[in-house]
Amino acid sequence: MRTEAARRRRESLIPYLFLAPWLIGVLAFSAVPIFTSLYLSFTNYNFIGTPDWIGLRNYITMFTDDPQYLQSLKVTLMYVFVAVPLELAFALGLALLLNRGIGGLGIYRSLYYIPSLIGGSVAIAILWRQVFGAEGIVNKTLGIFGIDMPSWIGTPSHAVWALILLKVWQFGSPMIIFLAGLKQIPNDFYEASSLDGAGRWKQFTHITVPMLTPIILFNAIMQMISAFQAFTPAYVISDGTGGPVNSTLFYTLYLYQNGFGNFQMGYASSMAWVLFIIIGIFTWLAFKSSNKWVHYDN
Amino acid sequence: MALAIRYKKLVLHALIIAGVVTMLYPVLWMLSTSLKPSDMMFTDYSLWPKKITFDHYINGWKGISRITFTTFYMNSLVLVFTAIIGNIVSCSLAAYAFGRLEFKGKKLMFSLMLITMMIPLHVLVIPQYIMFNKLDWMNTILPIVVPKFFATEGFFVFLTIQFIRSLPRELDQAATVDGCGPIRIYTKVILPLIVPAIVTTTIFTFIWTWNDFFSQLLYLTGQEKLTVTLALRMFLDAMGDSALGSLFAMSFLSIVPVFLMFLFFQRFIVEGIATSGIK
Numbered sequence: 235m236r237t238e239a240a241r242r243r244r245e246s247l248i249p250y251l252f253l254a255p256w257l258i259g260v261l262a263f264s265a266v267p268i269f270t271s272l273y274l275s276f277t278n279y280n281f282i283g284t285p286d287w288i289g290l291r292n293y294i295t296m297f298t299d300d301p302q303y304l305q306s307l308k309v310t311l312m313y314v315f316v317a318v319p320l321e322l323a324f325a326l327g328l329a330l331l332l333n334r335g336i337g338g339l340g341i342y343r344s345l346y347y348i349p350s351l352i353g354g355s356v357a358i359a360i361l362w363r364q365v366f367g368a369e370g371i372v373n374k375t376l377g378i379f380g381i382d383m384p385s386w387i388g389t390p391s392h393a394v395w396a397l398i399l400l401k402v403w404q405f406g407s408p409m410i411i412f413l414a415g416l417k418q419i420p421n422d423f424y425e426a427s428s429l430d431g432a433g434r435w436k437q438f439t440h441i442t443v444p445m446l447t448p449i450i451l452f453n454a455i456m457q458m459i460s461a462f463q464a465f466t467p468a469y470v471i472s473d474g475t476g477g478p479v480n481s482t483l484f485y486t487l488y489l490y491q492n493g494f495g496n497f498q499m500g501y502a503s504s505m506a507w508v509l510f511i512i513i514g515i516f517t518w519l520a521f522k523s524s525n526k527w528v529h530y531d532n
Numbered sequence: 533m534a535l536a537i538r539y540k541k542l543v544l545h546a547l548i549i550a551g552v553v554t555m556l557y558p559v560l561w562m563l564s565t566s567l568k569p570s571d572m573m574f575t576d577y578s579l580w581p582k583k584i585t586f587d588h589y590i591n592g593w594k595g596i597s598r599i600t601f602t603t604f605y606m607n608s609l610v611l612v613f614t615a616i617i618g619n620i621v622s623c624s625l626a627a628y629a630f631g632r633l634e635f636k637g638k639k640l641m642f643s644l645m646l647i648t649m650m651i652p653l654h655v656l657v658i659p660q661y662i663m664f665n666k667l668d669w670m671n672t673i674l675p676i677v678v679p680k681f682f683a684t685e686g687f688f689v690f691l692t693i694q695f696i697r698s699l700p701r702e703l704d705q706a707a708t709v710d711g712c713g714p715i716r717i718y719t720k721v722i723l724p725l726i727v728p729a730i731v732t733t734t735i736f737t738f739i740w741t742w743n744d745f746f747s748q749l750l751y752l753t754g755q756e757k758l759t760v761t762l763a764l765r766m767f768l769d770a771m772g773d774s775a776l777g778s779l780f781a782m783s784f785l786s787i788v789p790v791f792l793m794f795l796f797f798q799r800f801i802v803e804g805i806a807t808s809g810i811k
Contacts, residue, residue, distance in 0.1 A: 248714045249635035256626035256645070256689065259682025263660065264648045270659035281662070331548060336541050338548075344798055345552045348559075351794055355743040356764045357783035358559075364776070365558045374577060403555065407805055414806035463652055466745040470765060489654055494750060499658050506654040513652060 275504035281497040292504035303505070305480045306488035309394060313484065314461040317401035322453055324405040329412035330442070343413065347406035358400070359470030363387055366396040387471055390481040397482060400467050408453040415449035416442070444529040451528050455520050462513050465490065485509055559787075566781040573776060589785070592778030596766055599755055601782065604763040607752075608742060611673050611759060615741045616734050618680030623688040623733060624726065628718050630689070631696030632704060649686035653746070661750060675751045676741075688733045691804070695729035696722060732804040735797045739790050760786045 250257070275292060277285035296303045328346060332339055352358050364370050368385035376383055386392040423441050432440065468476065468484040476483030476491070489509070493502030560579055566588050568581045576582055593601045629635070630642055664675040683689055703725070707717050745761050752762060764786060767779055794801060 245713070246635070249629050249633040252625045252629035252633065252714070252718070253635075253641070255622040255681065256629075256683035257641075259622070259679060259684045260644060260648060263679045263682060263684050264651060264656065267656040267659035267663070268651060270662075271655050274658060328548075328551065331544065334544065336544050338545070342548055342552065343802065344794075346555065347802070348791075348794070349555060351739065351790055352559075352743070352787045354745075355787060355790075356745055356761045357786045360764060360768055360779060360783045361558055361562045364780075365561070369574060371558065371561055371577070410802055410805045459652075463654065469745070469749075470768070473769070486654060490746075493658055494661070499662070503655075503658050506652070506658065510652055510655050 271503045271506060274500050275507050277500040279498075279500040279503075281499050285500060288500070292501050293508070295501070296504065296508065302480060302483065302488065306476070306483045306485050309481065309483055310462065310485040313394060313398060313401070313464070314458055317398040318454065318457045318461050320398070320402045321405045321457060322408055322450065324402060325408035325453065326412055326446075326450070328405065329409045329416060332409075333413060333416045339413075343406075343410060346409060350404040350406040353400060353404035354466055356466060356470055359467045362396060362400055362467065363471055366392075366399075388478055390479040393471070393478060393481045397464075397467050397471065397484075401461060401464070408457060411449060411453055412446065415446050419445045447524075447528040448530060451520060451524050455517055458516060458520070459513055462509065559784075562780050562784050566777060566784050568777070570777055588777035588781035591775075592767075592782040592785075595763065596770055597755060599758075601760070601763065601785075603756060604758055604760045607673075607757060608759040608761070611676060611748075612738055612741045614673065614677040615680045616737045618677055619683075619685055619688055619733050619737045620730055622681050622683035623685065623692055624723065624730065625718075626683045626689045627692030627696055627726075627729075628714075628722055631693045632717075632722070633714060645686050645689060648684075649690070657746075657750070664751065669751075671752060671754045671757055673752070673757075676744075676747050680737075685737075688736070691732060692726060692729045695726050699725055728800065731797065732800045735793055735800055736804065738793055742790055 274285060276287060276289055278288050278291075279285035332342055366372050366386035368388065370386075372386065373383045384392070386396045419442065423445075424437055427437055427441060463486055464484055465486040468482045468487045469490070472478075472482045472487075474487075474491075476487050485505070486509075489502050489505045492498045492505065557579075564579045564581055565573055567584045567586070568576060569583055569585050569587070572581070572583065595601050595604065626645075630638070630645070660675070664670065667674075669675050669678075699722070703721050704717050707721050712720065743761070745765075748759050748762050749765075752758060755766075758766060764779075764783055767775075767782060771779065
């Protein structure tokens with residue numbers, strides 16, 4: 235009997251054996267860092283000395299005494315709220331077009347996905363510098379129509395648009411999710427509504443869009459979260475400066491400059507927390523608003 | 533009528549193909565420019581080079597300050613493969629525990645896993661950087677690969693859990709009747725069956741680690757340690773846009789491995805995105 239009990243006890247530990255790596259990982263690489271980061275955000279810490287507790291000063295400085303910070307926030311918000319809706323519009327449009335049963339879905343889907351596959355890489359950022367450069371193919375094409383443009387990358391009012399277009403260019407991955415969602419809509423719905431005399435447009439607004447709203451919400455949140463954290467393209471296109479004149483100073487780029495360029499690690503930590511909170515608020519708002527426009531069938 | 537439908541279809545195909553060409557044009561332009569002789573790069577804008585040369589590839593491969601791209605590719609490959617092994621082992625272990633075993637605190641830990649998936653990297657990266665510096669791991673791949681051996685990429689744990697849950701329970705029950713414990717069930721029953729999930733984990737780890745820039749920029753600083761991604765940036769810094777041909781040649785080459793992964797494993801990638809919503 236005793237050996238039986240001992241065996242049971244031993245077996246009840248086995249699950250933790252499987253979990254051990256994950257548990258250690260959560261502790262060492264998530265739990266400890268997140269609390270350390272919160273602590274550091276209330277300190278002045280330059281990586282060499284010891285952190286100095288300064289209370290809320292980092293947070294106050296950010297919003298009252300750091301125009302560059304406010305600029306980075308502005309650039310990022312504009313990037314997120316212009317690029318993501320445009321990206322989703324293209325994703326949905328193409329998904330609808332591909333879903334019309336015209337054949338070749340597999341190959342078209344793959345081709346449209348290619349930009350998502352490589353869009354975040356340094357190679358594509360390097361390409362983008364040229365594409366939107368003074369003599370780039372975009373300006374050459376516009377030149378054909380008699381439109382004369384300066385280098386997009388070199389002009390403060392235009393540079394961020396090159397980055398926005400780079401994000402929109404990667405609409406393939408939300409498109410695949412939309413396509414999967416479109417397949418889930420039962421055909422009966424369309425057949426029944428056809429019998430009732432509903433036209434194409436009516437079916438689109440009364441069946442397709444409502445049925446897709448949960449996926450629109452999902453895509454919007456996922457793309458928004460990733461857009462807030464975009465780093466590589468801004469870094470490569472501006473040589474790490476966020477220029478010209480801070481016009482591409484993404485939030486994460488400014489955070490990087492502070493934390494790892496100037497080693498203002500306390501300030502960078504508080505920036506990270508504000509970003510976390512901003513993402514949290516927008517995600518919460520999206521969910522909160524969802525009962526007004528997202529259709530859930532029970 | 534039939535003719536009208538066929539005509540409509542043709543228009544749709546034309547529209548979709550025009551879209552594809554527009555989207556992929558920049559990449560094709562990069563390829564074509566990298567094959568043109570330097571003096572033709574800015575005079576001949578056509579996609580089809582009138583004269584083809586591989587000089588840019590040969591010159592570009594020579595790299596920066598006598599370190600060639602052979603080193604950079606080796607560095608990238610070592611990094612990527614270590615990351616893949618880490619993710620496969622640790623994520624499948626955790627996923628098996630969550631997907632099949634019963635233990636105290638399971639619900640709580642599962643929510644904890646979902647929460648960690650939502651924490652932005654930037655909140656964690658500064659303390660991690662300080663920690664890795666204390667461990668003397670700077671300028672090694674350890675800060676990038678070691679966390680992967682501890683299932684820090686919740687996406688893959690989640691993906692594998694979903695996959696394990698879809699497997700019939702009768703299989704483990706039969707193995708239990710045959711006297712297998714959880715460990716043997718994991719190695720003999722579950723692992724062989726979750727191969728598709730493992731393939732998905734492999735592909736995405738490959739693509740993400742290959743393309744990753746931020747962590748590599750932070751931790752790999754020595755010239756002989758640079759990965760392909762970092763080498764490209766260094767190349768850009770050193771040459772500016774003056775050596776455009778070589779820059780484009782090496783940039784194009786760097787996306788080829790990702791292309792190849794995609795070409796061979798398309799099905800897994802598309803299904804992976806469609807079912808879990810990952811990038």
